[in-house]
Amino acid sequence: MEKHIALPLTKELAETLHAGDTVYLTGTIYTSRDAGHKRMCEALERGEKLPFNPEDATIYYVGPTPAKPGQVIGSAGPTTSGRMDAYAPTLMSVGARGMIGKGARLPEVVEAMKKYKGVYFGAVGGAGALLARCIKKAELIAYEDLGAEALRRLYVENMPLVVIIDSEGRNLYEEGRSAYLMSVHSGRHLKKS
């Protein structure tokens, strides 16, 4: 199904999204990857606040290229989400709900998503030039010393995504692959008969 959704990603909204849905996302999201996640979780451990309000927030796993003069942001496709698996349940426990990335997640992340009603969206990995076009505003908000890994607040319009894992734990990586293999299998069967 194709859906246009406006952020923030509330619990109610999250529950309407299902693995395999094509989604066009509009609203404010936050960027963070390896080093930023480590710092945010260390801050939470010390009882400090995060650089942004995590409630119903969506985090984009991205380290963009530097913006050329006149650009809002450089190329900005997703990085491999699995490296954030150690931190994602902690961030969901304080209210963060949406994650945008690519690649497989650990079972403990999926369990946390079911518990906190999280959604894992896939952006097309390697399509950094295309995805940058959906980013209308970019503002550095913390950890500037991390360079490409610094925390940014982005405003995106109609960002093309696919729901990979939904809040019930359904997974497009598993379902999409087996659906394709079944279609090939049944196709072969038909040819034979």
Add this chain to the structure above:
Amino acid sequence: MAAKVQEGEEVMREIEVSRITEMIERLCIEANEHLPEDVKDAIRKCRACEDGEIAGGVLDRIIENYEIADREQVPICQDTGMACIFLEIGQDVHLTGGDLTAAVNEGVRRGYEKGYLRKSVVKDPIRRGNTGDNTPAMMYTEIVPGEQVTVTVGPKGFGSENMSAIRMFKPSAGLQGIKDFIVETVEAAGPNPCPPMVVGVGIGGTFDKAALLAKKALMRSLESSNPDPFYADLEKEMLEKINELGIGPQGFGGRTTAIGLNIETLPTHIAGMPCAVNISCHVTRHKTGVI
């Protein structure tokens, strides 16, 4: 590049290392903005035989993405990689004007700055800390006959690099052992390396040479085949097997798990059969220049 003749000596072509710096600066930018034509062709061919709505849609976006990068001269992918630099230096060339390694790193430094490319290198593997200029380059030099210097820049992203593998087989594992390992490595990589992938396979040599062969296999045109018909057939067979896995574009399910697979080999020891599988993505970049 004036040739200098000294009395009683052979002619030796002199090349200033600053020319290598300039070429690397240019190639870093071009490689990151313009996908090689053979890679584009392979993606387009795969799009034509992909029926699934999600799979076809992903490939359409991948095509649109490299077209934007071409047109607007922006990086195809935000992971502008570690700069893998291959230098083939003619043995009749005398490099002058400074240290070659420093010249190569200066080219990378300038290219990544001027091209607004991402600096993705940390100075220590455990203690981390960004070097800030994407150096050092991963540099390989080879001495070849002739009086030219051939420079290849292959920016390598790590989403796919992380899914690569090497194994030291017993010779008794045979061809089947190699085949299974290639397919297993791709299957284990799954959606992580941004499929559709390009797969580079290195078989033989030593532990280190097998890995280098696999990387070099990624630099070879997807329109070419291994010159040995045995390995050319194996390339075709492995690509077909991989595309029966069903992982598909981005791992969402579909036919196109890989757009190409190249194999490079070397003789090896009587006791061994090393095999390395270097995984790359649909943004498999490389650009070559000759001085």
